[in-house]
Amino acid sequence: MEDVKTFESICNLLRNRSYKLTPQRQTILQTFLEQADRHLSAEEVYMLVKHQNPEIGLATVYRTLDILAEIGILLKNDFGDGRSRYEFSRKDEHHHHHHLICLGCGNVSEFDDDLLESLEAVIIKRNKFKILDHDLKFYGYCHECGEGH
Amino acid sequence: MEDVKTFESICNLLRNRSYKLTPQRQTILQTFLEQADRHLSAEEVYMLVKHQNPEIGLATVYRTLDILAEIGILLKNDFGDGRSRYEFSRKDEHHHHHHLICLGCGNVSEFDDDLLESLEAVIIKRNKFKILDHDLKFYGYCHECGEGH
């Protein structure tokens, strides 16, 4: 089980899933690795990738992000700003972290917590609902934008 | 402070905010009151409303839902299915409830909990983040769809 996300290991993962290792996919992957802490939209990835390879098409970016999400490399997030945002998935977390979304600057920071595990147990019992995933977001103002609000 | 949501009380609220009480708005409101437990999208409201008044336009539905959300009658939700969904807001909750979204039938049920209050306190301290709102969703399978998953 790979868990360290190196360029090489992800390339191998693609090959194992019989995805072809095209230069476009490599460029997109590399760009993402250089921005590992950010939550990029397809458009943002597209802009960054164009510096390396201006020939690349937006549809290819969308398709590649889909694939990377499908094989578990990326996570597709919806922060309510009308576009999907992608981040590296850390497989070590069985349940992923939560997000703090700043309404001022739009920046997204992360927050880890296990409180929800116990909450899930309650819900399963009380509501007879089989939980597969959860999604917790906090909206507010970060330290920089906080003054004045 | 009104808290019981009768047709009359909401009409008064509209008038007080100097919104005009048009037949379209009344029809939309009435339709919503008849579906009080559901989480309807604009398109769904549009379809329902057309039975009463086929002349009504989709844009009017969007505009009316916006207004009703603005004056605090409705809550606008994003359950990740690509369209906004509206529900009655229960003002008695200072923090609103969470949602259980069934991946099988798409049905949305509700869940109340206060656990997040303490979590917010932790976040405010640890991340210096001023929280205004939160949004917690659980994805999984409801009792009916649960078998087989």
Add this chain to the structure above:
DNA sequence: AAATCTCTTGCAAAGGAGTGTCATTATCAT
């Protein structure tokens, strides 16, 4: 190394939700 098969690409067009425009119409206060 060439041929082959299949997957990918880029482009342009199409989708789908939601918003803006604008002439026409309706509401509400007087």
Add this chain to the structure above:
DNA sequence: ATGATAATGACACTCCTTTGCAAGAGATTT
């Protein structure tokens, strides 16, 4: 009733995303 002002419906248009398709690579076999 009447006039000021807001709301309506139709439609064009935006924005993000997906799709159809012909041309262009990967990878694999000969």
